[in-house]
Amino acid sequence: MKILRNLNKSATMRALCLILGAFSGVASLPLSAGAEAVHALAMYGEPALSDGFTALPYVNPDARQGGMIRLAEAGGFDSLKPWVLKGNAAWGVGVHVAETLMYRSLDEPFTLYGLLAESVETAPDRSWVEFTLHPEARFSDGSPVTVADVMWSLETLGTRGHPRYHAAWAKVARMEQTGERSLRITFTETDRELPMLMGLRPVLKKAQWEGKDFSASSLEAPVGSGPYVVDRVDPGRSITFRRDPAYWGKDLPVNRGRNNLDVIRYDYFGDANAMFEAFKAGEVTVWRELSALKWEQEYDFPLMQRGDAVKSEIPNGRPSGIMGLVMNTRNPLFADWRVRQAMIEAFNFRFVNATLNGGKDRRITSYFANSGLAMQPGPATGREAELLQPFAADLPPGTIEGYTLPEGSDRALDRAGLRRAIALLADAGWTVRDGVLQDAQGRPFAFEILLNQSGTAMRTASETQQIADIYVQALRNLGMQARITLLDPAQFVQRTNEFQFDMTWYERALSLSPGNEQLLYWGSAAADQPGSRNWMGMKSPAVESVVAAMVNSQTAEDFAAAVRALDRILTAGRYVVPVGFSPVSRLAHAADLRYPARTTPLYGDWPGFMPELWWQEAEE
Template identity: 40%
Template sequence: MRSTVLLMTALAAGPALAASPDEVPTRHALALYGEPALPADFSHFPHADPDAPVGGTLTRAATGSFDSTNPFIIQGTPATGLNAIYDTLLVANPDEPFTMYGLLAEGIRLDPDRQWLEFDLHPEARFHDGTPVTAEDVIFSFETLTEKGQPFYGAYYADVTEVRAVDEDTVHFDLAASESRELPLILGQLPVLPAHYWEGRDFEATTREALLGSGPYRIAQVDPGRRIVYERVEDYWGQALPVNRGRHNIERLVFDYYRDQTVALEAFKAGNLDMRIESSARNWATAYDFPAAEAGFVQRLEVPDGQPAGMQAYVINLRRDKFQDMRVREALNLAFDFEWLNQNLFYGAYERTRSYFENSEMAAEGLPGEGELALLEPHREALPERVFEGPLPVEHPDGLRPRLRRALDLLREAGYESRDGTLVDAQSGQPLTLEVLLFDTQFERVVQPLLRNLARLGVQGDIRIVDVNQYLNRLRSFDYDIIVGSFPQSANPGNEQREFWGSEYADAPQSRNLIGLQDPVIDDLVDRLIAADSREALDTAAQALDRVLRWGFYVIPQWHLDATRIAVWDKFGWQEPFPHYNLDLDAWWVDPQRAAEIESRQRNR
């Protein structure tokens, strides 16, 4: 796979390489810390059953609508499930914190000093049209996604300085001296696109074509805005690989679109949908007592989630001048009454989220320790005193009334006063107003209590519900006061933090910097987190970042549940225990006998 000429090419790079690729052993997997849990000769992931039956259909609901089958670009609303048609260089084991095993790449070489990385492509790798997957496809994918794709890709792969083909089956990445331990692994997450297919096509334009991939499924049917269907590729090149054995067993994956979650729930009850991942505590407590469930034809599972809870919150848009004052943002936080919501709407199902790294060692607690202080002290003049002197979690008065009194004090300090029951800017006379932008009517009842509490302060609040496409358009242009957003976290956060909080993404359309943060201190802490060279250093950097974000009151934290709630018609099989870190529905299968029983019942109703 490697030639003398290619070796000379690599050596010609000179001092930039700490070691020659021929001096570095080829691996089957990369772990962020330590060694991979599975040996080179492993036969399948432990949670997958290599003897699982193949066939059947899984029908699920998707929300809203779609008008594109290209999930990588800013334009359009992509269909759900499109990742199933694409293979990546490596694939994660859901039962390890962060370890990537070979998929398109059968071999991996990583420079001991992490200045370069090479992937040897599997000689059998093919796109669905039979064309081999080559190093040129990898290069095309990297360059196209980082230059023409969503801002996420530019942030994710910002520390790649060069990519080149060593030969037809080997691709080489040069890495910046950022010391990012994560970068080699996330390069393995690169979806590989067919360069020959996109020649003469406009990658940045929306399309409804059945795009070409190399993954276990292909697009079988596109009914824009209503349904997309994927079918299992019978001659899928990678089906016998250890990472795939016992996975991708279901013949057809169907996503039916519903504009309203209430209608989708009724469709599930009627048997038109096979599975529902339930996000509503009220539904989970009250909506699954229909006859089929009582007769034992429906199962309900709570699958533990070993990942940090991350941050789901009301996201405050700093691009609005009225939210620039930290006292205003803290006042909004004080008006949120989680205890009332949990008791009256959520059946006591949730815990309050406080940290951006909730349920992990990365969450900041108490006063900053020695390690945090070493990262924070250089920025002392730019940070509020409370970052250094105030313990976490933030101590606010107990009870809603004391909190609202404190909120009103803060708003007055920020220059607002009450006039005829309305809170106005004392100088301009303009009222303090805010709009919560939603696309799901299910969330309206959750927002209303917050707006009622703000109304007691004289803040004029409103809910604006729009369809999904309009919502996405407003999101892309950051045209909102407050939205319900989330910042999911893994056990090993890294380059994605740039897009969450980085200044360079504050004005990038469709970036995940929903808040509009542009803060050099936060930028520096994100760089420190990405460069962490040990688990301890990563935890410390995350704690420092968490502390600064929390004392900025950029969001109103909501709630979390450390499990995934799944309701499913009882025709599916899976192996337990479930993977510790991520749910892997690809390892499920349809049980033919149980599926036949359920279909017979539904026909005879």
């Protein structure tokens, strides 16, 4: 157990803790040396907003309260517990119902402001963090949010929750109550991000879940402290959230101009086509268009002609992330980097982009493209090179020297790319005999491409299938036998959680403040952890090293060098056949739904933007 019995903050008890720490070897400095309680915490430097700010800079603090928004989701759901691996949880529960100790600003790379926590205190080296709860903090049933609730939530999520919570909890040495409304978490190792990760963990009501199997999926409506409560649930088809008129935090500066709508409803549809038709019929009030070509050509329908709906483009300054077809290196077929490069050479992005999107998408050139954290052309230099050099012998070619994606061709058949692919495959032991690519034992190069029949967050099902169809045709020119399998969302989630695929569609959004979560995406331990996001199965000591450098960087310059080094490892690892991205979000929405367009935050259309910042104008 990492939870200790309650301690008060008297000088006597602090002295006793120091003595015990000296004997145990855990603490060698006074518990509050150089620390003070503050309203916000930044990863680097100081928070942009000083104590006493009245509202976040990107909200409309005078937004009208009331109204309703109806959103569309693909597939279905069978659970209201987004904090566990089991089940397919309804979207919105973790966003609207549960709260965290601190709130992440959408206008800064990584700064947290107090939410459930009235203040936060941390050691200069961030070896511990202490949170003090707001005295007014309440769950929706009127009961107070207590230190016991926070401590139970952190430990339960870290031991029985989704695997994404486990890594940070493993670095907790102890957790103790230090006052009626305060708790302290001490860490086992130096990691500047850990205090912030603890501040972003959801706080659940201990009494609701005690005595139950927390790891099991459930349709029991969670009792949260957030601005909304679960109002109606039609399992698999719709979920409605209603704003809590007694919400304890509605007057907090961090909440002013947020959570304006009375009702938020999510309706579930079989696929993107059905979702779009529902928007055209006015049954859904916001539609996120993923195709630039459709955005230009397919919005001349009655709803738009009448002016009942409008189009908005929302820019952002965040990284492109990675999107495309990921290769599972647990399959020996894709274990060789030369094979993976051949797969990339065979994908003619220029032709695919022109055919499906009018050539309007930008190509994803690396995982952190579209940001200052992206790897630069040419060889690594300076601190970036220093971080990579110890692993030079084991890194794929191009990691340190520089790596670029093939240019492709305007024609369907990219002969130059296919020639390079054939040469790489031959070097890896694959040759074409009787029109079939085979290894030395005569085994054919055959594999399955797994797709979600309901599409994904960034691509519709028809788009991913069209991309895969064009790709399969190109692979046939190499003698490869690729087949496409469509699965419903539940089956797709199950198989990808268990890494039961050869190749599949892959999307990972990345922020301007990457940290410990990168180990869940690409870390060696995550490669064997069902439910992790390391779908490619990569195991690279270099990744662990540069992530450690990221989370322990003392300056923004060292941090950027570490991220760029990580970007090189991932990109030159050739795990994903990348497609394109858009630097803007395209939202068609009911004309009476508004957002603060003049003060779009740095992250743009990002979780926390829509519907949280939106409001509905009153009817004239």
